[in-house]
Amino acid sequence: MAWLGLILWAVAAALLLPLAGKSADAESTEAAGALPRDAETARALDRARSAFPGSDLPVAVVVYVREAGLTADDRAAVEAHRSTFATLVAGSSVGRAVDSDDGKAVLVAVPVPGRGAEVGATVERIREEASRGPAGLRAAVTGSAAVEADGDAAGSGVETTLLAVTVAVVAVLLLVTYRSPVLWLVPLVVVGLASQVAAGVAYLLSRHAGVTVTESGSTVMLILVFGAGTDYALLVIARYREELRRHRDRYAAMAVAWRRSFPAILASAATVAVGLLCLLLARSNDVRGIGPVAAAGIAVAFVAMTTLLPVLLVLLGRWVFWPFVPRYSADTPADTSADPGRGRRAWRRLADAIGRRPRVVWTVTTLVLVGLTLGVFGLRLGQPVDRMFTTEVESVTALRTVERHFPGGASAPAEVVAAAARADDVVATAAAVDGVAEVVRVGVSADGRWVRVDAVLRHPPDSAAAKATVERLRAALHAVPGADALVGGGTAAALDTERGASRDNRLLIPLILLVVFAVLVLLLRAVVAPLLLVASVVLSYAAAMGLVGIICRAIGYPYVMPSLPILGFVFLVTLGVDYTIFLMTRAREEVARVGHREGVLSALVVTGGVITSAGVVLAATFSVLLVVPYVTALHLGLVVAVGVLIDTFLVRTLLVPALAIDLGERVWWPARPVTAAGPPTVRSAPDGGRPRIRSAPAP
Secondary structure (H helix, E strand, O other): HHHHHHHHHHHHHHHHHHHHHHHHHEEOHHHHOEEEEOOOOHHHHHHHHHOOOOOOOOOEEEEOOOOOOOOHHHHHHHHHHHHHHHHHOOOOOOOOOEHHHHHHHHEEEEEOOOOOHHHHHHHHHHHHHHHOOOOOOEEEEHHHHHHHHHHHHEEEEEEEHHHHHHHHHHHHHHHHOOOOOOHHHHHHHHHHHHHHHHHHHHHHEEEEEEOEOOOHHHHHHHHHHHHHHHHHHHHHHHHHHHHHHHOOOHHHHHHHHHHHHHHHHHHHHHHHHHHHHHHHHHHHHHHHHHHHHHHHHHHHHHHHHHHHHHHHHHHHHHHHOOOOOOOOOOOOOHHHHOOHOOHHHHHHHHHHHHHHHHHHHHHHHHHHHHHHHHHHEEEEEEEEHHOOOOOOHHHHHEEEEHHHHHHOOOOOOEEEEEEHHHHHHHHHHHHOOEEEEEEEEEEEOOOOEEEEEEEEEEEEEEEEEHHHHHHHHHHHHOOOOOOOOOOEEEHHHHHHHHHHHHHHHHHEEEHHHHHHHHHHHHHHHHHHHHHHHHHHHHHHHHHHHHHHHHHHHOOOOOOOOOHHHHHHHHHHHHHHHHHHHHHHHHHHHHHHHHHHHHHHHHHHHHHHHHHHHHHHHHHHHHHHHHHHOEEEHHHHHHHHHHHHHHHHHHHHHHHHHHHHHHHHHHHOOOOOOHHOOEEEEEEOOOOOOOOOEEOOOOO
């Protein structure tokens, strides 16, 4: 059977690995990807595409500045540049030169055709041309095309770097965990193979299942496969090592280890995968696309670590653990938590301390977590364009220059598409809206049906004042009879994205909690324990967001993307509950053997080392997102890494065991742990204390 498993994996690898190399080709770069499906901005964009072909192209906004005031030579140079720009963007119409009120700056808008690298190359040529002006005339390029180009340049080679750093982090942690020159290679090779198979699956989902695969979705999938896959490997190997001391035959040892670890790993993977699939109900395309892609990665990691990894470990034999090879001994105790030779003295001391004063432990821990949640007030929802990168880029500095000399929204006006027959009323109504600085009639569609009008806002495009202006503009234009006006543009897109994220939070957070609760009920066959665990992970999530708020406020990145709360929630709740699943499934097994209080403490001791290692590995893998030069990646990496560490060291280590002990056997209500020997019976303690669960004798 072991060799059959290897053959099946070889076939799967042969079929899917070639597709992994094509996964980047399947990634969507659609500009409207983050928009809610029914948002007005998305409808305005669709209408503009059909009525005004090319109107959806990214725009390079060239700003020229001379602080002493523009000269005639400057204006002549700008006109010469406009002619050159027209040749660089053949087929696109270069905008007119727009002077600032102070006479010190001029703007030129250049629509840039193409996608991806083509946009970046054209923007670079525009920058080179714009720099060839009279001495003292400064030029810089911003706009959506420049932001896209700077993003591509900043992220160039990031995927390779991310993969290399992830592999290095996992390798180092496995070396430290196992202290073996050989053993660490086995899970690393398996998780590496799983990541490539998952990339192939993502490609198939994109091509044949209509799933939107984005760069962020691919990145999250890669990190999840490495993080969660390594966690599953740690659990399998830890249980296998235990059983090798009890069984002479390594096949028998793996059979027992697999049987006892599989339910917890399955519950963990199912919780994460089903929670991620809940994102399919999100309104935003990019958030919705992350769900199935990341869930596929979890499924591949689960299958690899429960099929391929056990096969390799068994075939390689005991020597793979060298120099700490587990030897069979008929005297190996059933209570491995009491074995001082297994490096568990510290966990035993911690368990004893929790057992002496459980109520004090969980009360203090809860207060600490509640205190951390207050830091969430340091975060600001909505990420301005000039705060997207962790490095300084020209598109951001140029945007600040534009804002100093022009109305705040000059670089990203509100784009109105309305019925051409009511063009005059639309222009007049838009001009009368408070917060609109200027209204420009851009043109009429070829069939004469639609008119395009740009409304320049007085405030910066990402500001709350600009969003309020867009709301007033929409209300006013929707009231114009027969205009059928739709308002889009950058500010409108940000507004619609925030509203979509708010709706997703209200719908998905309760749904994900319900999914997690259902999985825990099925796994533990109890109601009280699942309620306890769900409440603990929610508190853990709130504490993590609060601590991240404190950190981001301190380092200058308090503005977060609207989708961060829901993405952080789905990852932290589903991944965070993993560790309590691993703890409580072992506790259920131990409680049936030695009683409730000692069973919970024994489970903490036995699982302490491996779960802590798993938490550190998962936190470290998500922390590699900090090498990506985007603030959104920084935020997501911090939220998950901090949240996993809180779950590992506070929730799973202190809060859950202390609460379980303080509640007593009620935590397992309405079911009770059973063993293979038969159902448990309750016996009064001889000292009159709490009853103890004992296994009934086998029939």
